[in-house]
Each structure stands twice: as C-alpha cells, then as structure tokens.
Amino acid sequence: MPLALFDLDNTLIGGDSDYLWGQFLCEIGAVDVSYYQEKNKYFYEQYCKGKLDIYAYSEFSMEPLSKYTMDELNLFHKQFMEDKIEALFLPEAEKVIGWHRDKGDTLVVITASNNFVTAPIVNHYGIDNLISTELEVVDGQYTGNVLGIPCYKNGKVEKLTLWLNSSKESLDKSTFYSDSHNDLPLLELVTNPIVVNPDEKLNKVATKNGWNSVDWR
Numbered sequence: 105m106p107l108a109l110f111d112l113d114n115t116l117i118g119g120d121s122d123y124l125w126g127q128f129l130c131e132i133g134a135v136d137v138s139y140y141q142e143k144n145k146y147f148y149e150q151y152c153k154g155k156l157d158i159y160a161y162s163e164f165s166m167e168p169l170s171k172y173t174m175d176e177l178n179l180f181h182k183q184f185m186e187d188k189i190e191a192l193f194l195p196e197a198e199k200v201i202g203w204h205r206d207k208g209d210t211l212v213v214i215t216a217s218n219n220f221v222t223a224p225i226v227n228h229y230g231i232d233n234l235i236s237t238e239l240e241v242v243d244g245q246y247t248g249n250v251l252g253i254p255c256y257k258n259g260k261v262e263k264l265t266l267w268l269n270s271s272k273e274s275l276d277k278s279t280f281y282s283d284s285h286n287d288l289p290l291l292e293l294v295t296n297p298i299v300v301n302p303d304e305k306l307n308k309v310a311t312k313n314g315w316n317s318v319d320w321r
Contacts, residue, residue: 107273108204109264109290110197110231111282112215112222115300117192118321121225122165122217123148124188131187134180135168152303154286158216158237158254166239169220170248177246181224189225196320200281201229210273214264216256216286220246235263260290281318285309 113120126144130137143164150156169177204211212233213226219236226234238251253259268274279296280287285305291297299310299317310317 105208105210105273106277107212107275107279107294108201108209109212109214109278109280109294110201111280111284111287111300112213112225113217114283115281115320116194116197116201116213116229117189117225118194119188119192120148120217121189121221125184125221126165128180128184128188129168132180132183134172140168151286154305156256156286158256158259159250162218162237162250162254163248166218166246166248166250169239169246174244174246177220181220185224193228194320196318198229200320201231204279205230209279212267214255214260214280214290216254216260233267235260235267257286258289260287261293264290282306291315 110116113122123144126140129135130141147156147161147164172180201211210233211231212235213222213231214235215222216237219234219238222236223234235255237255240247240249240251253262255263275294277296278294279298280290280294281298281300282291283300283302283306285303288306288309291299297315299306299315300320302310302317307317
C-alpha cells in the first residue's frame with residue numbers, strides 16, 4: 105500500500121515536543137533550571153535555522169533520562185502529556201490521517217525527536233509505525249546515548265531506507281507531510297510532498313517547486 109509519512113512536531117501537533125519536554129523538565133525541577141532553559145532555547149533556535157548539531161543536542165537532551173528510572177520517567181511523561189501536549193493535537197491532522205487510513209495507506213510518523221518523548225503522542229493518533237531518534241537502553245535504564253543514526257535531515261532518509269528494506273514497503277506513490285526545511289531531503293524523495301504550515305525557507309522551496317501547502321492550525 106502507498107505510504108503516508110508524517111513529521112510530528114509542528115505538523116501533527118501544534119508545537120515542538122522535544123522543546124516542550126525540556127521546558128517541562130525545568131518546570132518540575134528535574135534538571136538545573138537556569139542552565140537547561142538556556143541550552144534548550146539555544147538548540148531549538150539552531151534547529152529552526154537548520155544548523156543544529158544533532159549529536160550535541162542528543163547528548164544534552166538525553167542526559168536527564170539516564171538519571172531516573174523507567175517508572176519515574178513514565179510518570180513524568182504522563183504529566184507531560186496532560187500539561188503540554190493534549191492541547192496541541194490538531195483536528196485537521198486527525199482528518200487527514202483518517203482519510204489515508206480509509207484508503208488503506210500505510211501510516212508512518214517519522215521524526216527527529218526521540219522515541220521516549222514521541223511514542224505516546226503517536227499512539228494518540230493510532231499510528232503503529234514510528235521512525236525516530238532511538239535511545240539506548242541497558243538493564244532497563246536509558247544510558248543517555250543515541251542508538252544508531254539520529255533521525256534528522258539526511259538521517260531521516262537513511263532510517264526510512266532501513267525501515268523500507270525490513271518492511272518490504274516502497275516509496276511508490278508515497279506522500280510526506282512536514283513543516284520544516286530540515287526535512288527537504290525526504291520531501292524531495294517522495295512522490296507527493298505536502299508542506300504543513302511551513303517555515304519561511306520551506307515555503308519558498310514549496311512555492312518554487314509547486315508543492316501543495318496546507319494549514320492544519
């Protein structure tokens with residue numbers, strides 16, 4: 105079946121889950137607030153500019169996870185969903201997901217954000233396939249290290265290629281929805297690229313290429 109690929113942050117939800125997770129950790133006192141807020145803002149600004157060092161950011165953002173047990177982290181995440189995420193679900197996104205589902209398309213969320221933060225969000229939309237930056241777990245504890253390739257820029261293409269090989273799916277008649285110019289490598293690869301509330305740089309590329317643009321806000 106054709107693939108319907110969706111970015112997550114600022115596409116399926118009206119915000120950035122990684123950045124909001126950092127804010128949430130500050131609010132509950134799980135990190136050094138003054139240091140973490142400053143660095144979290146810096147990395148988010150670098151991401152928006154397309155200049156993010158994904159390995160430096162991953163080291164920063166994943167380090168707090170190694171300090172808590174899985175049970176503690178799951179309790180944090182439950183509160184995070186209630187406090188930060190539930191208000192960001194987009195009815196228009198749900199309609200489009202339902203349309204692809206009714207057609208029998210294979211639904212996939214592909215995001216640079218890590219699987220711990222994103223999996224419960226993706227579950228809300230009833231999507232089974234998640235391709236993300238994956239976290240290393242040893243003896244039931246996050247180590248703070250990335251497992252494999254970060255799912256960012258060309259890394260999204262690499263991780264999707266691995267997934268395609270293992271799932272026997274293909275990009276024939278595929279669609280990808282994204283808001284970010286960081287996703288141009290994948291947008292340029294699929295059959296039907298669609299930009300969703302695009303950032304300025306992506307909007308210029310989409311206009312030049314005649315790509316469809318939609319507003320889910």
